[in-house]
Amino acid sequence: DAGVIQSPRHEVTEMGQEVTLRCKPISGHNSLFWYRQTMMRGLELLIYFNNNVPIDDSGMPEDRFSAKMPNASFSTLKIQPSEPRDSAVYFCASSLVYTRAEAFFGQGTRLTVV
Amino acid sequence: SQKIEQNSEALNIQEGKTATLTCNYTNYSPAYLQWYRQDPGRGPVFLLLIRENEKEKRKERLKVTFDTTLKQSLFHITASQPADSATYLCAPGGSQGNLIFGKGTKLSVKP
Numbered sequence: 001d002a003g004v005i006q007s008p009r010h011e012v013t014e015m016g017q018e019v020t021l022r023c024k025p026i027s028g029h030n031s032l033f034w035y036r037q038t039m040m041r042g043l044e045l046l047i048y049f050n051n052n053v054p055i056d057d058s059g060m061p062e063d064r065f066s067a068k069m070p071n072a073s074f075s076t077l078k079i080q081p082s083e084p085r086d087s088a089v090y091f092c093a094s095s096l097v098y099t100r101a102e103a104f105f106g107q108g109t110r111l112t113v114v
Numbered sequence: 115s116q117k118i119e120q121n122s123e124a125l126n127i128q129e130g131k132t133a134t135l136t137c138n139y140t141n142y143s144p145a146y147l148q149w150y151r152q153d154p155g156r157g158p159v160f161l162l163l164i165r166e167n168e169k170e171k172r173k174e175r176l177k178v179t180f181d182t183t184l185k186q187s188l189f190h191i192t193a194s195q196p197a198d199s200a201t202y203l204c205a206p207g208g209s210q211g212n213l214i215f216g217k218g219t220k221l222s223v224k225p
Binding site: 031035041043045048050055056093097104105106107108 | 148156158163203212
């Protein structure tokens with residue numbers, strides 16, 4: 001397996017534009033996490049899914065953020081409209097939730113909003 | 115609310131010494147706790163998982179302890195090497211399977 005795949009690796013966009021980040025989890029994993037990492041706040045859990053269903057989205061900062069998981073092999077995190085303070089590295093991770101196994105992370109998407 | 119604290123933002127030690135990192139948590143009782151390593155520009159990588167009924171776990175030069183009374187985990191790297199330099203993150207397991215991380219400790223091992 002190629003691991004967790006995120007795209008794009010880098011994204012530069014103007015304030016007010018819509019941004020969509022994509023994630024393909026490891027095949028067979030049933031839990032998917034979206035994180036945001038900044039120097040100030042560290043690695044923050046935004047939302048996580050079990051079996052494609054959102055379980056906890058309390059970390060989503062505002063209504064401008066939304067996440068979907070239409071099937072077991074794909075998830076998106078959308079920011080609309082984007083703001084400069086959204087600039088961060090966004091990570092997606094997947095795991096087998098019922099075994100309490102480790103999470104495997106993607107390489108991340110570095111988002112810069114200017 | 116759940117709170118995770120890692121003892122220091124940065125730890126500098128000499129090659130060959132033992133590095134000890136601390137993770138404290140409050141307001142919940144995790145059934146397990148994980149440790150990850152993160153290198154610059156990369157995602158975190160899993161190192162070890164310890165469950166609440168395990169006091170200690172070892173993997174090569176790594177050792178983790180888990181004290182549910184103190185609500186604390188200690189992470190040790192023995193015979194440290196410059197290649198061990200990285201940021202180390204702890205993640206006490208949530209009851210719903212969510213994975214929440216501390217801010218991490220940046221370890222620098224000097225030759």
